[in-house]
Amino acid sequence: MNDRQATGSPVTDPPPADLLTVSDLHVDYAGRPAVRGVSLSLRRGEILGLVGESGSGKSTLCSAITGVLPAGARVRAAGLRFDGRELTELPPEDMRRIRASRIGVVPQRPMTSLSPSTPVLRQMRWYHDGHDLADLLAQVGLRAVLDRPRDHPHRFSGGQLQRLLIVLAALARQPDLLIADEPTTTLDATVQAQVLRLLLDLRDRLGPAILYVTHDLAVVAQICDRVGVMYAGRLVESGPVSQIFTAPRHPYTRALLAALPARTERGRRLGAMPGHTVAEVTLSRERGARAGSAGCAFAPRCPVVLARCHEEEPTPITMGTDVVRCHRAGETPEAEEDA
Ligand SMILES: Nc1ncnc2c1ncn2[C@@H]1O[C@H](COP(=O)(O)OP(=O)(O)OP(=O)(O)O)[C@@H](O)[C@H]1O
Ligand SMILES: [Mg+2]
Known part of the structure; x- marks a missing residue:
């Protein structure tokens, strides 16, 4: 999962420890899975973009990290480490203290976060x-x-x-980790640019790690160092922005990039791809799971699907600096087209 291992680092200079490491995180709402086996890491000063269509589990992942999931949500994780401490083992009071002092959250809708009746x-x-x-x-x-x-x-x-x-x-x-869940969705392009500049400037001056959730791949290209692509609760691909934008390996990532809106359409929500919606796919997967099969969630929409994809869920594979969940990740796009 860690791209340091793949790229190698200077022998004399040990790599900085990750500030946040999420390992195999699952979240269910009343038994319905919303986040499934997500692993990711974030270093100080790094901006990780999280993209994926509506309902793919981005906000749920953020809430699980900050420990503010609604009652009824069930969380399971192999690990949730923040600055060397295991958050899943902390008493609620300690977790509250960390949240209040070391993790900052920029909400999606500023209006609802302030009291309307107080100056x-x-x-x-x-x-x-x-x-x-x-x-x-x-x-x-x-x-x-x-x-x-x-x-x-x-x-x-x-x-x-x-x-x-x-x-x-x-x-x-001045938190160590800033989580911004679609902070510019409601803003026009000029103001959005101002807010993005402010976040970049802040990262350069104060060095927090930033987890930035967005529907807008153009924003990811502008401010993020790495990107994670979510689909139906899974992190299907993650890696450096330079890698993902030039040589995406997951068919869903490729479809997102192919549909990258022109500048004038920025802010358009993802999800206009042909095929089934996440909700339909989740439903059909639930039926599949009951019937004993649980293939790749993207299989019903995938242009390069194999019979195996309907039967067997792909596990994450590390390929260079990229981590991909796809049975065909190792193939070139040409080989996929020939199949
Ligand atoms: N409080 C809740 N109770 C029950 N189900 C929920 C709750 N919040 C989210 N869900 C479900 O969990 C799944 C993931 O939702 P989530 O809000 O994390 O997606 P998202 O990627 O942030 O979507 P969006 O882009 O629309 O913000 C969806 O199927 C959603 O319906
Ligand atoms: Mg959300």
Whole structure:
């Protein structure tokens, strides 16, 4: 899973330890699997993009890492290590402390994360009083908020609120890990670019690891070092952005890249591919599992499917810097076309 092993590193300079290591994580909601056997790692200062169509389990994975899954969710993992500590073994109080001080979350909808009936400036002061608020606000170009002590959230734009939440999540607390679950989905392209620049700048100055969930592969290409592609709860491919964008190995990744929208269509949600939706595939897999077969979840939509794919679930294979779950990962696309 670790691409360091594949690329090799200088003999005299041991590689930095991973900040976060997720090993074989499963999450079920009332018995329905949402995340299945996901393993990934994240180093300090690294930005990992997580992509996949709606319902593929991206938010569930984030919530499992931060320990905020709803009641009724069941989590199983071989390991969930954060900075050398096993999170699954921590008492809830310790987990809460780590979450509050070392893991920051930038939510998808800024409006729902702030109280609508309290002035924004007062809310900013609730969350951090020990820092120089004026300086932090200046860093995101919002020093003017100080002159608007009576303005409630609805008086601010989505982009302004999102930048204020980044102040709260990232600048004020300076977490080691920042989880941003589609933080720019509701923003227009110009404001999105501002927010992305802010996150990159923050990573360069403060060095947190960032897990960045998005539907937009163009955003991944812009800011991420590595990318993980999720499909029906599985991480089907992960590797450096340079590798995945130039030589994707999983047919689903290839389909996503082939459908990469033109610049004008950015922000379009993934999932416009022909074939069955994740929900349909999950349902047919559940039927298959009951009937004793459990093949690859992507098989019903896969353009290069083999009979084996309907029967046998592929296990992750490491190929260079890439990890892929596909029976045909070792073949060249030409060989697949010939088959
Ligand atoms: N609180 C919940 N209770 C029951 N099922 C849930 C809950 N949250 C998510 N699910 C289900 O788990 C699966 C994964 O959902 P999740 O929200 O993690 O997907 P996602 O990749 O984040 O999708 P999106 O791109 O739409 O945000 C889906 O089938 C979803 O219906
Ligand atoms: Mg989500």
